Amino acid sequence: MPNISVKINGTLTSVREGITILEACGTAGVEIPTLCYHPDLSLAGNCRMCLVEVEGWRTLAIACVTPVIPNMVVNTHSKKVRHARRTVLKLLLASHNVNCPECERNKNCELQELAEKHNITSNEYQTSPKPESIEEVSPGIMRDNSRCIMCTRCVRTCEELQSVAVIKPVGRSSSVTISTFMDRSLNDVPCTQCGQCVIRCPTGALFETSEVRPVWEAIENPDKFVVFQTAPAVRVGLAEALGLPIDRSTGQMVAAIRGMGVDRVLDTDFTADLTIIEEGHELISRLKSALVDGDESVALPMMTSCSPGWIKFIEHKYPELLSNVSTCKSPQQMFGALAKTYLAGKEGIDPAKIVSVSIMPCTAKKFEKERPEMRDSGYKDVDYVLTTRELARMIDEAGIDFEKITEEKFDRWMGDSTGAAVIFGATGGVMEAALRTAYEIVSGQEIPFDGLNIEPVRGMEGIKEAAITMPERMATGFEFLAGVTLKVAVAHGLANAKILMDKVRSGEADYHFIEIMACPGGCLGGGGQPIPTSPEIRQKRTESIYAEDAALHFRKSHANPEIQLLYAEFLKEPLGHKSHELLHTHYIKRD
Amino acid sequence: MSRNPQKIVFDAVAKYGSGREAVVQILTEINRELGYIPEESIVAVADAVGVSNAEIYSVISFYSFFSTEPRGRNIIRLCTTISCEMKGSREILETIEAELGIKAGATTPDGRITLETTSCIGLCDQAPAILVNDTPHTRLTPDETRRIIAGLE
Numbered sequence: 001m002p003n004i005s006v007k008i009n010g011t012l013t014s015v016r017e018g019i020t021i022l023e024a025c026g027t028a029g030v031e032i033p034t035l036c037y038h039p040d041l042s043l044a045g046n047c048r049m050c051l052v053e054v055e056g057w058r059t060l061a062i063a064c065v066t067p068v069i070p071n072m073v074v075n076t077h078s079k080k081v082r083h084a085r086r087t088v089l090k091l092l093l094a095s096h097n098v099n100c101p102e103c104e105r106n107k108n109c110e111l112q113e114l115a116e117k118h119n120i121t122s123n124e125y126q127t128s129p130k131p132e133s134i135e136e137v138s139p140g141i142m143r144d145n146s147r148c149i150m151c152t153r154c155v156r157t158c159e160e161l162q163s164v165a166v167i168k169p170v171g172r173s174s175s176v177t178i179s180t181f182m183d184r185s186l187n188d189v190p191c192t193q194c195g196q197c198v199i200r201c202p203t204g205a206l207f208e209t210s211e212v213r214p215v216w217e218a219i220e221n222p223d224k225f226v227v228f229q230t231a232p233a234v235r236v237g238l239a240e241a242l243g244l245p246i247d248r249s250t251g252q253m254v255a256a257i258r259g260m261g262v263d264r265v266l267d268t269d270f271t272a273d274l275t276i277i278e279e280g281h282e283l284i285s286r287l288k289s290a291l292v293d294g295d296e297s298v299a300l301p302m303m304t305s306c307s308p309g310w311i312k313f314i315e316h317k318y319p320e321l322l323s324n325v326s327t328c329k330s331p332q333q334m335f336g337a338l339a340k341t342y343l344a345g346k347e348g349i350d351p352a353k354i355v356s357v358s359i360m361p362c363t364a365k366k367f368e369k370e371r372p373e374m375r376d377s378g379y380k381d382v383d384y385v386l387t388t389r390e391l392a393r394m395i396d397e398a399g400i401d402f403e404k405i406t407e408e409k410f411d412r413w414m415g416d417s418t419g420a421a422v423i424f425g426a427t428g429g430v431m432e433a434a435l436r437t438a439y440e441i442v443s444g445q446e447i448p449f450d451g452l453n454i455e456p457v458r459g460m461e462g463i464k465e466a467a468i469t470m471p472e473r474m475a476t477g478f479e480f481l482a483g484v485t486l487k488v489a490v491a492h493g494l495a496n497a498k499i500l501m502d503k504v505r506s507g508e509a510d511y512h513f514i515e516i517m518a519c520p521g522g523c524l525g526g527g528g529q530p531i532p533t534s535p536e537i538r539q540k541r542t543e544s545i546y547a548e549d550a551a552l553h554f555r556k557s558h559a560n561p562e563i564q565l566l567y568a569e570f571l572k573e574p575l576g577h578k579s580h581e582l583l584h585t586h587y588i589k590r591d
Numbered sequence: 592m593s594r595n596p597q598k599i600v601f602d603a604v605a606k607y608g609s610g611r612e613a614v615v616q617i618l619t620e621i622n623r624e625l626g627y628i629p630e631e632s633i634v635a636v637a638d639a640v641g642v643s644n645a646e647i648y649s650v651i652s653f654y655s656f657f658s659t660e661p662r663g664r665n666i667i668r669l670c671t672t673i674s675c676e677m678k679g680s681r682e683i684l685e686t687i688e689a690e691l692g693i694k695a696g697a698t699t700p701d702g703r704i705t706l707e708t709t710s711c712i713g714l715c716d717q718a719p720a721i722l723v724n725d726t727p728h729t730r731l732t733p734d735e736t737r738r739i740i741a742g743l744e
Contacts, residue, residue, distance in 0.1 A: 165642065168649035181644040182630060182659070189645065 195363030195527015251407020269417030309518030336381030387528030
């Protein structure tokens with residue numbers, strides 16, 4: 001497209017033809033307020049926050065959906081525009097439950113911020129305040145439609161990014177609400193609990209089901225032994241959730257949690273490494289059954305099982321492919337099962353006294369821990385799940401100065417981690433970690449990528465593919481893989497998962513191994529991460545993740561010393577009896 | 592004798608296709624034949640068109656002539672928009688409610704008549720107006736309204 005000339009607030013600017021007024025203003029450095037607009041989503045143009053004046057036009061233009069034309073003269077902050085925007089804001093606020101101090105999104109709300117910026121101190125349209133109406137309590141997500149402004153970001157997220165489409169506008173005109181099929185609970189429709197709607201909601205109409213209070217109670221109870229695990233992506237999101245620049249903050253995170261009075265601060269990365277050992281062996285075992293024994297009942301491609309939103313998605317949408325999913329529990333649930341068995345033994349603590357809390361970038365993890373299968377330790381393996389945002393609120397409440405706190409290290413037995421585990425937080429990370437280990441198990445040599453960085457599976461492309469050819473000389477027992485080309489695929493965001501699954505179902509795909517993460521960008525873009533999200537924010541978090549990987553001494557899961565100890569003392573061998581009892585699971589078909 | 596809900600969807604898809612643009616036509620057929628759109632039909636339409644159940648439900652909720660609840664053999668739709676209201680639709684509503692012993696939105700216990708209010712039906716010049724099934728009745732008076740109701744099977 002050629003460039004055209006437009007005048008924005010009196011300054012001539014050259015912009016690409018066909019872009020919107022909003023985009024043109026962006027390149028000119030002029031900020032326009034928006035609400036229904038989101039960089040990850042299609043255009044809706046329904047909130048009217050971004051109205052601008054175009055000279056010669058009878059009415060104001062909606063900047064986010066109106067393309068620029070040659071010689072357009074745009075005024076973004078004229079008297080007429082400011083008046084219209086204030087009216088739009090007041091009308092939105094008039095039908096909004098303005099009870100900010102009690103809202104989860106207080107001080108992190110786009111509507112509140114705009115009201116402040118536009119000096120809305122009184123509202124002549126305000127009638128009686130809308131009553132609060134918690135319409136939904138599902139394990140991961142709550143809804144309060146009295147805070148909803150009908151921007152439909154959640155609706156577009158669910159359909160466009162996740163291909164789930166369980167929430168839609170229902171009704172007409174002033175009686176529209178965002179609802180579900182037959183107005184059911186999110187529990188009773190194929191919602192994956194991924195929380196992508198939550199991190200795109202401009203207000204507090206959608207938020208996580210909080211467990212902050214019971215976790216404080218457990219910490220304050222002297223009879224309880226509180227064990228925290230922290231997921232890989234939390235350490236690149238927590239600083240941001242506390243209002244600091246995006247950066248990794250592993251040491252500060254550990255220190256802050258310990259400062260809250262938690263008995264042991266341990267790492268989900270430890271069980272991410274364990275997942276790689278178990279899942280790597282499972283993949284090799286499946287390949288052997290298929291290639292050597294000719295067993296046609298072995299399901300290939302094998303698919304990863306770390307992302308609980310993805311698991312619930314496949315249980316609803318592709319139940320015929322469930323045997324393809326690795327039987328490995330997610331790192332969170334492996335950790336839970338070991339905390340109340342292995343760790344209890346190591347620490348000499350009665351497992352009944354252990355309260356197992358996980359800090360996750362995820363809302364679906366709250367659903368996962370409630371699955372009836374997740375009690376293999378003889379107790380509920382994970383008692384509470386907090387999102388990155390909930391942890392930030394606890395750190396604030398404890399009065400801890402995160403910026404100034406001295407870095408500390410994880411506690412022992414389940415606190416060691418490797419770079420391979422950290423990258424679980426980014427799309428492609430599980431695949432890369434698995435390949436680093438599996439290649440070495442079968443060939444006895446390191447995978448031949450510069451610095452162990454498997455670039456083809458990294459990055460933000462929706463679906464990534466790679467093919468890795470095994471060397472001719474293999475380790476003893478794995479000769480059947482000599483010269484075999486291993487084909488892998490990685491998808492993030494469930495709309496991309498759907499594309500891959502349709503290919504697998506039709507027999508069009510010939511992959512051996514597939515990694516799926518429910519959320520765009522992987523866990524670092526999870527529904528429990530700081531708000532807002534955008535491609536740029538996810539890119540920055542990704543850079544933090546790979547920086548952490550590069551900085552760690554051990555880069556391969558099987559090099560983790562505590563993992564080696566765990567096998568030597570407790571599990572004995574990968575896919576062994578104990579592993580099957582504690583670390584593996586099964587899936588169910590859901591309507 | 593009505594066709595079963597799946598059969599109606601199957602036949603309607605054969606007639607109108609399975610694109611998103613066919614949804615309203617398909618739903619109209621179901622609603623006409625059964626008097627409402629049952630849950631199983633919504634699921635069948637969603638499957639045929641390849642969209643979520645929630646999307647079909649959303650479409651149904653937009654149109655006041657569609658219902659997801661069973662309704663009476665006859666449907667009286669009373670316009671309550673401004674022109675009809677100025678010409679006395681409120682009195683007509685009270686007349687019908689008294690005559691049938693039900694409130695707007697309900698169905699008589701014998702399943703004979705469902706009473707609904709509706710937005711403008713384009714008969715402002717002949718207000719107040721009702722639709723009885725597909726037939727308009729205009730310039731209504733309470734007496735005329737009672738006579739119409741008495742004539743319904």
